[in-house]
Amino acid sequence: MSTRSNTGGNHTESLNLLSFRGNVKVLHLTWLAFFLCFFTWFSHAPLMMAIAESLSLTPDQVKTLLILNVALTIPARMIIGMLTDKYGPRLTFSVLLAVGSLPCFVFALADNFVQAAIARFLMGFIGAGFVIGIRMVSEWFPARHLGTAEGVYGGWGNFGSAVGAICLPAIALLFGGEDGWRYAIGVTGVIALIYSVIYYNSVTDTPKGATYFKPKKIGAMEVTSAGDFFLLLLMKLPMYGALALLAWKLSPAGVGLLSEFWTWAIYSALTGLYLLELKKTWSINREVFSSPPAPIHRYKFKQVAILNVLYFATFGSELAVISMLPLFFFETFTLDPVKAGLVASAYSFMNLVSRPTGGLLSDKYGRKPVLMILVAGLACGYLLMSQIGASWPLYLAVAAAMACSFFVQAGAGAVFAVVPLVKRRLTGQVAGMTGAYGNVGAVFFLTVLSLVSYQTFFLVIAGTAVFSFVILLLLEEPEGHMAEVMPDGSVSLIDVA
Known part of the structure; x- marks a missing residue:
């Protein structure tokens, strides 16, 4: 029985994020690939008013575009997870960026609602890019740094949508005219296409000498x-x-x-x-x-199911709240739309720090204890937000939203500190399923919002977090090793502690 290491660099060194060598270089190149996925995926959001005017869209058609933009991401995350496990993250990420640039160009050239709708529906596929980097990062970092590395990957990559909201209107204004939005959307496609080539030529699936373990069969997740x-x-x-x-x-x-x-x-x-x-x-x-299979080759799918529920509550609520928070502040405090959007953006800006912090705390203090604290904080945070009303000072409402967002985003980071430690050869599929549950949560919470008041909406999320906390009690702290079979038939043990 042999043991292998799955990281580049010295295990005894601390994680230096200012470096651009070895595994940290791969981390930076990979979060940037994910950043561009989100930058491209949500490119329409800050330009929607101009798009609606240019294509003469009705309010219902605008709502439909928003729905179609996320519809395909749920099955896409499962499919991309399987392809990542089979073909490796380097090829899968590069092809996804290249192919994902095509709907950008179609959308930029759209002359009517149907063309725009088809393009936005297909754009949902690029939203699945997240799961690819989870596998890539897990190949390059040891368990002791994995939570931090995955947190940086997720948190900094997620920021692509916020940067798009800042930059794309400026690009549209730079080109000017009624077609400015078309050039801005087209630019996102060009950037994704160029970076697909850069990424392919800059990374490898594993450190030199390490083995990339693939699933025995493809088409559905293996269980034991x-x-x-x-x-x-x-x-x-x-x-x-x-x-x-x-x-x-x-x-x-x-x-x-x-x-x-x-x-x-x-x-x-x-x-x-x-x-x-x-x-x-x-x-x-x-x-x-x-x-x-023999006990050494088994894994507990229960772990995956629990992580799915936790991501439903964390990232699912994050996506839903980001979508509704500007309108919530606009209506509650009678702000002008621009100010409401700026105030609400504080919630998503926390991602830069919160998600890496969740991963870092998991590495330092244990996966399960940290998740329990963060999920409990998430429940309390949404309970607090359910009490926000017009009588509150605006600064206090913003502080409450930011405090809540810390627990939400740190919790999402802590979930993906566990995902790569379930079964190495299935990491893409586990990440795909867990990631898909984030989108499922968003669909569920936004549907709830369409039926109830803002206060009830926040209470429903808080209740979901309490349920998730109870389910979390069943999670087993990763310990010992994962076993995978080498090409020569010997068994490799991968440390998960």
Whole structure:
């Protein structure tokens, strides 16, 4: 039995983020790739008023574009996770950036709502770029630095949407005219295309001499026990439910952009896809019912299910709150729209520090204890936000939102400090499923918001956080080693402590 190290550089050294050598160089190049995914994915948001005017969009059509922009990301994260595990993060990230630039150009050239809608729907795929870097970073950093490295990757990469909100209107003004927004969107596509080449030529999947472990079979996630097989099928249901919910929002019961016929056609298609996935999952995992793997090669899918629930509450609520917070401040404190947007941006700006901090604390004090503190803080934070009203001083409301956002984003960072420690060869798929649950959470919370008051909306998230805390009690602290089989048949042990 052999043991291998999965990092470049000296394990005894502290993590120097100011370096641009070895594994830290790979980290910087990878978070920048993710940054560009979000920069490109949300490029329409700060330009939406100009886009709506140029294409003569109705309010319902604008809402539809916003929904379509996130619809494909849920299945895309699962697909990209599988491709990453099979083909490696270097190739997958490079191809995703290159292919993802194409809908940018289509959207920039759109002359009507249908063309714009198709482009925004396809853009959802680039939002799945997040899961690729999770696997890349896990290949280059030891367990003792992994939470911090994943936190930096997620937090700094997520900031791409905020930078886009600042820069893209300026680029549109620079080009000027009614087509300024088209040039700005086109520029994001050009940048993504150029960086796809830079990234491919600048990184490798693993440090020199290390082995990149691939799944034995592709098409569905591997599990290692009969009980885990049924739990996997159960955990797939909310993802299909979220897509059905998006279809409902486009149906006559929602914004009315889909007819009754097409709504039911989508419901039927989702049911068929779930049955097909069930069949594929069975074909890949049926051996566990007759001859389960040796204990050393097993992993507990329960860990994945718990992380899914935690990311639903953390990143799911983050996406939902970022979407509604400007309007909340605008209506609660009767601010002008620009000031409301600036005040609300404080929530997302916290990502630069909060997510890396969550990972760093996990490395230092343990994955489970830190998650318990952060999830409890998240529940209290949203409970506090549910009490915000017009009688509050604005500075106190902003302080409450920022305090809440710290726990939300640090919690998301702490979740992905655990994800790469479940099963190395399946890291992309685990990250894909957990990441998808973040989008599922966003769809759920935004649907709740459309039905209730702001105060109730925040209370629902707080309640979800309390439920997540209870589920978190079942999480097992990663310890010991993960076992993977080398090409020569020997067993490699990867430290997860």
